[in-house]
Amino acid sequence: MKIIFSRHGNTFPASMKAKWIGGEADPPLVLEGERQAGQLGTALRSARCIPSATFCSPLQRTRTYAEIALAISGARRPTVPDLRLSEIDYGNWEGLSNIEVVRRFGAREFFDWYRRSIWPMSNWKTERSVYFDAIDSFLGELKRSYGPTETILVVTAHGPLKCIGWRLMGKFGNLPVAQLARVDTGNICELEMGNDFLQPVTWNEPPGVLRPPVQPK
Template sequence: MTAGRVVLWRHGRTAHNAAARLQGQSDIPLDEVGVWQAETAAAALASRYRPTVVVSSDLGRARATAQALGDRTGLPVTTDVRVRERSFGDWEGLTSAEIAERWPEQHAAWVAGHEPERVGAETRAQVLDRMVAGVTDLAAALGSEDTLVVTSHGAAITLGITGLLGLPAEWKGVSGMSNAHWAELRPGRPGSGLAWRLEALNVGPVHASSDWNAGPDRPDEGMDDEVRDPA
């Protein structure tokens, strides 16, 4: 048996996300916008699916995001270290420009699609393997009517999807995930030779704001009521 649906949900925004700093396994909390994103996305998830189990990375930003869904659905949130973000070693907390200044050759190789070397980062294959193992084990404990929601991280989800589709770690055909957006996978059809198939990618309540990363829409505080509403 396995879950009939797996939802891989990325955490809401953090200050490192907003500043384009490489986060990795640094335990950075949600910022104000991230809390709003988590609550807004949790409402959308709860209206779209009937989650059975909610599991989170052990990192705080993921746990807080998952808890927004747990609070809405009444489900407990458990953690699994296997679905935490990819470690980037010495690069964590730095911007791309700062990495390029200190590790120009390694940065150039990374931008070209190669592995970061000699900086203590996990390889793509290592992350893929633990994500696939974690999601597969969690899903195997459920049945065909169940929906498993796994709250994780951008790089981890991308590599997890790649592995669950039976593709190698070096394949880079999955686009990145926006904060508090999710992907949906269903078991492969009998005889297809596929364990999982991708049903949806980078889905979220984007209608909730004209700019998802700016937070909730608010009237301009510098405008009086007559200007805002001339009628």
């Protein structure tokens, strides 16, 4: 099974300083974010990767992103919101810029999360074990519900992607920790899933890396 994870597009215009926003905040996509969704849809159509099913978090920024992409790709099945894909509630980090987080909570705590996906000691409102269990449950359900030749699209915020990346760290030498710790807005992670494996094909790449399936000779 192919799973294409996509982080939603921009929610801040270029003129505005980006801040930490978690699962309690739900700003809409800005025009650039909608354009990024269009790029994903075009890439899916060009690569003939029309998803059998599409999932998103309950946030409007992921739902809108998925809907735009699907409309352009030609897919007909609706997007299904799933609470297990919810964004982290960043607690004391909410509404702060990166610099402000470093000043208040220290560079080590910030960069351990930013560069290595190590859950911080700060007062986040989301419990790590519960969050990881929810994501593992979602992946397990995909494995049970879809066949080996199907493609699934999942649009999320950053939290689920960082947690999946953390699970993969150290297992694939061609993907360093720093790469697996981050997915930029509008970028995708393509993974292959089998009965006993979850293997990244690409991580934190623009949607244009998608290629049509190789036809047997």
